[in-house]
Amino acid sequence: MALAEQFDSSNVDIPPGKGVATSTEVKMVAEGVDVYYGDKQAIDNVSMEILDKSVTAFIGPSGCGKSTFLRCLNRMNDTIDIAKVTGRIYLDGEDINSSEVDPVQVRARVGMVFQKPNPFPKSIYENVAYGPRIHGLASTREELDDIVKGSLARAGLLDEVESRMHEPGTGLSGGQQQRLCIARCIACNPEVILMDEPTSALDPIASARIEELIDELRENYCIIIVTHNMQQAARISQKTAFFHLGVLVEYENTVDIFNNPRDERTKDYISGRFG
Amino acid sequence: MxxxxxxxxxxxxxxxxxxxxxxxxxxxxxxxxxxxxxxxxxxxxxxxxxxxxxxxxxxxxxxxxxxxxxxxxxxxxxxxxxxxxxxxxxxxxxxxxxxxxxxxxxxxxxxxxxxxxxxxxxxxxxxxxxxxxxxxxxxxxxxxxxxxxxxxxRARNWVERVIMGLLIVCSVIAILTTVGIILSLLFESLRFFNRIPIQDFLFGLQWSPQTALRAEQVGASGAFGAVPLFAGTFLITIIAMTVALPVGLMSAVYFSEYAGPGVRGFVKPMLEILAGVPTVVYGFFALLTVAPFIRDTADALGVATPAQSALAAGSVMGIMLIPFISSLSDDVINSVPQSLRDGSFAMGATKSETIRKVVLPAALPGIVGAVLLAVSRAIGETMIVVMAAGRSGNLTFNPLDSVTTITVQIVALLTGDQEFDSAKTLSAFALGLTLFFVTLVLNVIALNIVQKYRERYD
Structure with a gap:
């Protein structure tokens, strides 16, 4: 109990009953993943299982490799010339790093939301319709309309933009832009949604709105979120992985990571001794 | 002394x-x-x-x-x-x-x-x-x-004020020179329009600037309808852009999106060398290589063509404009934020879908600006057309015919012995003014578009 008392004084609170994985279905599995940027090793032998219909948070100090690892999960590291990924990553049992797999197809199943909202310089409607169009998800205009409206509704944005669907997406506020990006991602009908610090460019109110949204989306998707904000990880995630210097240090139910960390480094990080 | x-x-x-x-x-x-x-x-x-x-x-x-x-x-x-x-x-x-x-x-x-x-x-x-x-x-x-x-x-403040004064003087010199050139064009053109009505100049269909030197001379009354020149300029510009736009734009897409650093480092300087070739060299390339080739090809197909043709001048001018369009477009494509590409890739778009549906639309205003700048260069280009397009003012849209342009006629009017205040010489100023006006309008539009585009991402 001495340990628990020590962390009572930290500013991370987890509401009772939260921060515990309820799902048991494994969506993604990483086995011995290494990432190199040129000669520099960014990720060292990471293995983990990620549960479906839950929120998994990656925390750790800057430069610890959490974003790099996140980008392995939809092969976004392919777009960086000098990045080299080895090891196996399974999505529903299929190795997405295998040479037979088309990364474009992987990314259609594993969507991503970025740190800075990046709506395309197109209308709100066109932003959301972009994915369904390239993947041929709608065969008629009506179906496309339904997908766009449904995605905006699930991202909690429809009420705010319904009257101006054909105005530029770049004209929305930062928080609305980020929800537009989430809607755009949902519209592709992904199974997994990766979020790379999705609220770090937003004000607290817009952040809270996104957090609520993430909690709602958990019902249907496997969500993996990288965050710098430990309270955020504690509030919204069921599982938390702590990365340090490219190594996965500890991966447990969120409540255990915050209230009962086993590793010294985790303990030091969440009690604010570094990071 | x-x-x-x-x-x-x-x-x-x-x-x-x-x-x-x-x-x-x-x-x-x-x-x-x-x-x-x-x-x-x-x-x-x-x-x-x-x-x-x-x-x-x-x-x-x-x-x-x-x-x-x-x-x-x-x-x-x-x-x-x-x-x-x-x-x-x-x-x-x-x-x-x-x-x-x-x-x-x-x-x-x-x-x-x-x-x-x-x-x-x-x-x-x-x-x-x-x-x-x-x-x-x-x-x-x-x-x-x-x-x-x-x-x-306060010597420092004083010296800096003097330096500021010096800078003002320099900019005033630049501005006054421009104003002076415009005014001289304007006044000489007004003298021309006193003799030849402006509507005859702008809408007349016949260009034959030889005026009678002596009263009894026949067949040289002088016709100053500039429409054939406008048409010739337009035709050559269209041909040039037909060559330059697709090649320039696609090479820009290749350099900025596909080429690895090695290729880029080697080919981009090559393209910039193309931009450094003097236009007179392009001119004799057009005259001695391209024009005969076009004529021979057309002859072989049974079409009689003159030695100089709009097609020869226009296509070589297009080659000249390729690096211009390519490097300007490359700049605007590069300034499309990487986050937009990432956003598109992350939704499972392929590289070419991303380029066609996200990158190019985002870069479009800048590309339009680049194209308009290239058009205004094509309109004002002189050397290639003087050498390869011919001098006869045919009103035609057949690219195999010889045509003439505004710039060619200005050269023709002002070279050689001329009586300075004849309508023939003065018409050069009217042509110059027209040319200036058209390129000015194009440049203003182009710069405006490019400016708006910059504001969007910076």
Missing amino acids: TGALIVTLAVLSVIGYYMGRSKSVASVSGEVHQLHSRPGYYGFYVAIWTALPAFLLFVVWQILEPQILRAFVMGNVGPAVSELPPERVDLFYRDVVAIATEGVPSQVTPDHEAAADHYTSLKSLGTWSFVAFVMSLSVFLFAFAYRKVSPTL
């Missing part, structure tokens, strides 16, 4: 610099931090006072001296000369100056010689008194500035 004056002024101001500097240091007995400005500024303070007013006076004198001299010399000649018609008076004075400066006068009379003697003595008197005046002014200001050097003098 004037050379010696400038050297003296320069030496004096250098001395002024060092004296002002050392006085400022001495005035605080070496404790330089007590000065308001760094010692160098005190040096410049004295040097500028010494040289700048004297130099400005010198410039003014250079402009005014000939007029003053002429007023004095011509004020002193007898009525036999001063009552001549103005152009004869001009000639007389030119001869006087020629005699005095040991040039080649057209005529020498006692009147001329007397005036020339007067000119010589006035000129040397004027020069000497001017030099004496400037030198004493300079020395006086030197002493004045040197006395004012003290630790509290």
Whole structure:
């Protein structure tokens, strides 16, 4: 109990009953993943299982490799010339790093939301319709309309933009832009949604709105979120992985990571001794 | 004399610099931090006072001296000369100056010689008194500035104000030159439009600028309908853009999106070499290689074509514009934020979908700007069309015909012996004005578009 008392004084609170994985279905599995940027090793032998219909948070100090690892999960590291990924990553049992797999197809199943909202310089409607169009998800205009409206509704944005669907997406506020990006991602009908610090460019109110949204989306998707904000990880995630210097240090139910960390480094990080 | 004056002024101001500097240091007995400005500024303070007013006076004198001299010399000649018609008076004075400066006068009379003697003595008197005046002014200001050097003098602020003044003068020179060129185009064009109505010029269908030199000459009344020139310019521009736009744009897409750093580092400089080829070289390439090739090909297909054709000039001009379009488009494509590409990739779009549906639409305003700049270059391009497009003002849209452009006709009108105020010569100014107007409008539109585009991402 001495340990628990020590962390009572930290500013991370987890509401009772939260921060515990309820799902048991494994969506993604990483086995011995290494990432190199040129000669520099960014990720060292990471293995983990990620549960479906839950929120998994990656925390750790800057430069610890959490974003790099996140980008392995939809092969976004392919777009960086000098990045080299080895090891196996399974999505529903299929190795997405295998040479037979088309990364474009992987990314259609594993969507991503970025740190800075990046709506395309197109209308709100066109932003959301972009994915369904390239993947041929709608065969008629009506179906496309339904997908766009449904995605905006699930991202909690429809009420705010319904009257101006054909105005530029770049004209929305930062928080609305980020929800537009989430809607755009949902519209592709992904199974997994990766979020790379999705609220770090937003004000607290817009952040809270996104957090609520993430909690709602958990019902249907496997969500993996990288965050710098430990309270955020504690509030919204069921599982938390702590990365340090490219190594996965500890991966447990969120409540255990915050209230009962086993590793010294985790303990030091969440009690604010570094990071 | 004037050379010696400038050297003296320069030496004096250098001395002024060092004296002002050392006085400022001495005035605080070496404790330089007590000065308001760094010692160098005190040096410049004295040097500028010494040289700048004297130099400005010198410039003014250079402009005014000939007029003053002429007023004095011509004020002193007898009525036999001063009552001549103005152009004869001009000639007389030119001869006087020629005699005095040991040039080649057209005529020498006692009147001329007397005036020339007067000119010589006035000129040397004027020069000497001017030099004496400037030198004493300079020395006086030197002493004045040197006395004012003290630790509290704000020499730094003062020197910076002078520098700002200098910058203003330079920009005013640039602006005035532009305004001057526009005004001269405008006034000469107005003279032209006094003879040929503007509607005949803008809408006339026949261009044949040979005017009768003598009243009884037949068949050369002169027709100044510029429509064939506009049509020719338009045709060649269209051909050039048809070549340059797809090639330039696609190569830009390749360089910015697909090419690895190795290829990019090698091929981009190659393309920039293409941009550095002088247009006259393109011109004879068009004339000696492309035009015969086109003619032979057309002949082989049974189409009789002239040696010079719009197609030859236009396609070579297009090649000239490729690096222009390519490097401008490359810049705008590169300035599309990577986050937009990532966003598209993350939704499972392929590279080409991302380029077609996200990158190019985002870069479109900038690309349009680049294209308009290229069009205005194509319209104003001269050398290639002079050499390869021909000179006959055919009103045709057949690319195998020889056509002529506005620029070609300006060259044709102004080269060779011309009577300066004939309608033929003046029409060059009207053409120049038209050309200027069109390219100006295109450039303004293009720059506006590019500007708006920049604001969106910066």
